[in-house]
Amino acid sequence: MQLNQVGACDGHVRPATRSDAPGIVWVSNSSILPGEDVGFGESMDSPFRDTSALLSAWRDPNLVQGEEVLVAEMDGRIVGCVTIEDRGRELELVNIDVPLELQGRGIGTMLVRSVEQRARAAEKQAVTLGTSRNAEGVAWKSLPWWQHLGYRVTHEEENPWTRSIGPGVREIRMRKDLPPE
Numbered sequence: 001m002q003l004n005q006v007g008a009c010d011g012h013v014r015p016a017t018r019s020d021a022p023g024i025v026w027v028s029n030s031s032i033l034p035g036e037d038v039g040f041g042e043s044m045d046s047p048f049r050d051t052s053a054l055l056s057a058w059r060d061p062n063l064v065q066g067e068e069v070l071v072a073e074m075d076g077r078i079v080g081c082v083t084i085e086d087r088g089r090e091l092e093l094v095n096i097d098v099p100l101e102l103q104g105r106g107i108g109t110m111l112v113r114s115v116e117q118r119a120r121a122a123e124k125q126a127v128t129l130g131t132s133r134n135a136e137g138v139a140w141k142s143l144p145w146w147q148h149l150g151y152r153v154t155h156e157e158e159n160p161w162t163r164s165i166g167p168g169v170r171e172i173r174m175r176k177d178l179p180p181e
């Protein structure tokens with residue numbers, strides 16, 4: 001991993017291809033500690049956890065379950081992954097993962113900035129996303145990170161996804177408006 005002169009990471013973000021599947025699965029399976037997401041939205045049935053499941057779900061060029069898959073690459077290695085979904089006037093950032101051992105080096109920020117650039121290029125008004133609050137009222141640990149990147153909480157809600165996690169779980173909806181440049 002290299003940092004450039006301004007301390008940012010020297011990588012790039014590009015649309016994923018099928019051949020990235022093993023790297024994407026590695027990233028998805030190594031971004032949190034085992035069991036850390038219990039009560040927040042475990043993704044045991046996600047196709048991103050297993051290479052053959054991911055390849056079965058893959059629709060060329062880079063769609064999985066209707067989400068576009070982008071990867072961060074450094075020195076030919078997949079070091080992060082983000083999925084996005086077109087929601088009309090908004091672009092939803094559905095999922096983002098950086099392996100634990102590579103966190104805190106700017107990869108996540110690079111992925112988010114790339115999503116924002118894509119949203120601007122597509123003349124979207126905002127990037128939106130959701131994170132969760134467990135039944136005990138504790139927000140998932142990424143909330144302050146999103147706020148640091150300029151995302152604000154719009155509201156909290158219960159919906160089919162939160163009910164699938166358990167009673168009392170809420171989704172924290174966040175948004176970053178993208179004024180035209």
Ligand SMILES: CC(C)(COP(=O)(O)OP(=O)(O)OC[C@H]1O[C@@H](n2cnc3c(N)ncnc32)[C@H](O)[C@@H]1OP(=O)(O)O)[C@@H](O)C(=O)NCCC(=O)NCCS
Pocket residue numbers: 031032095096097098099102103104105106107108109110130131132140141142144145148
């Ligand atoms: C969330 C995640 C994608 C962040 O990726 P990352 O590569 O570690 O993030 P970065 O290294 O780009 O973040 C660094 C920046 O965030 C800031 N930051 C880091 N942790 C922070 C925190 N808890 N609160 C506020 N700011 C924080 C740093 O100061 C730094 O800011 P700077 O660029 O202005 O110096 C990664 O931690 C991850 O995969 N987590 C597990 C999966 C997850 O929670 N996904 C989000 C689901 S909603």
